[in-house]
Amino acid sequence: MxxxxxxxxxxxxxxxxxxxxxxxxxxxxxxxxxxxxxxxxxxxxxxxxxxxxxxxxxxxxxxxxxxxxxxxxxxxxxxxxxxxxxxxxxxxxxxxxxxxxxxxxxxxxxxxxxxxxxxxxxxxxxxxxxxxxxxxxxxxxxxxxxxxxxRDGIKGGAEGTDPFEGMVLVHPYFWGSEAIVGETEDVGKRAWMAGLWRAVCGGAKGLDEKWIDPAKEEEIAVMRMACRRVMVCVAERDLMRARGRAYWEMLKRSTGEGRRRLWRRRWRGMSFTWIAGGDRRQC
CATH class of the missing domain: 3.40.50.1820 (Alpha/Beta hydrolase fold, catalytic domain)
Known part of the structure; x- marks a missing residue:
């Protein structure tokens, strides 16, 4: 117009x-x-x-x-x-x-x-x-x-709440200001993705915020996430595939000794599944 x-x-x-x-x-x-x-x-x-x-x-x-x-x-x-x-x-x-x-x-x-x-x-x-x-x-x-x-742990996941059963992320919308391993470095594509994020959040959040880049999440917050099982699914041609896998890796790291201390009275381990282009692994 x-x-x-x-x-x-x-x-x-x-x-x-x-x-x-x-x-x-x-x-x-x-x-x-x-x-x-x-x-x-x-x-x-x-x-x-x-x-x-x-x-x-x-x-x-x-x-x-x-x-x-x-x-x-x-x-x-x-x-x-x-x-x-x-x-x-x-x-x-x-x-x-x-x-x-x-x-x-x-x-x-x-x-x-x-x-x-x-x-x-x-x-x-x-x-x-x-x-x-x-x-x-x-x-x-x-x-x-x-x-x-x-099981209402989904409200916040603080210590003392029961974890909800599971979470499935299908093609999660994760991105960041700098390319990570396996992610496109094409300047045009990255500019388009950055502009899209600025538009949908009204310019309130940048690409280095935890809402778009989970790597910016505090370690303690990830460890305290009240969830028993997680499945992360990404598509072979998805621009955000590498970032989805990075999130899966971060969740796996959060199951270490620190998480066991947080949930020691009722935690029995966390199951992770990664699915991408026919590649399925259970951890």
Missing amino acids: ESDPIVHDFSPLFRQYKSGSVERLAGTAIAAPAPVDPVTGVATKRVVIDPITPVSACLYIPPNLQASSGTVPLLLYFHGGAFCIQSAFSPTYHPHLTALAARANLLVVSSTTASPPSIPSQPPTTTAGQPSIGAFSRADPWLADHGDLR
Whole structure:
């Protein structure tokens, strides 16, 4: 638009204009799920988790729970899209989560985060304003009645909390100001990635922050992460593949003597899986 010049063009993802408005070029479609999926029997529901933030979610409940009083493990799912495209209601993820809820017998919460109007989406630059597990449990009777929330270590992972069962990172969005081993040194590609991060976080965080570069995380914080198992998956042609592997290596190092001291009364070791281009290793 001539009266509102483009400031950042991150095609094919989005364009950002001088006025602050954003034109999304991908990931805008919304799934229209039936109340009960005819193939799997999984029921879905859209709920508002926090009307102030606002944070909303799509819930998936397996067929065996819909008329019972039992509980099943809770899977909290955060959609991909580099914090600028897709949503919790995207048709990209809906079929996968429906099948997962049915086959794994899970109550799935596909959560989206608040999106300030001036930027494409809200990266996890702060925990302020983000809902706790308690907020999720109060959002809907499905969660309060059927979600197994006894392991609530996901709220912070401090010593004295029980660890949650596991975490899976699929193509994690990690980057940094300087190239690491195995990462592209192409000036143009790195400039594009750096510009994208500045745009999605509103310029609030640089490339040397722990939110984008996990190597900047404090060692004690990694050791205290309340999680029993971690799987890290990256794609062969993903620009961020090397950084995902570096994060996996950092997690492995955190299982040393320092971590054992932190969890000595109830920790029985941490299992890690690394998957990349057909290469699967268990540690």
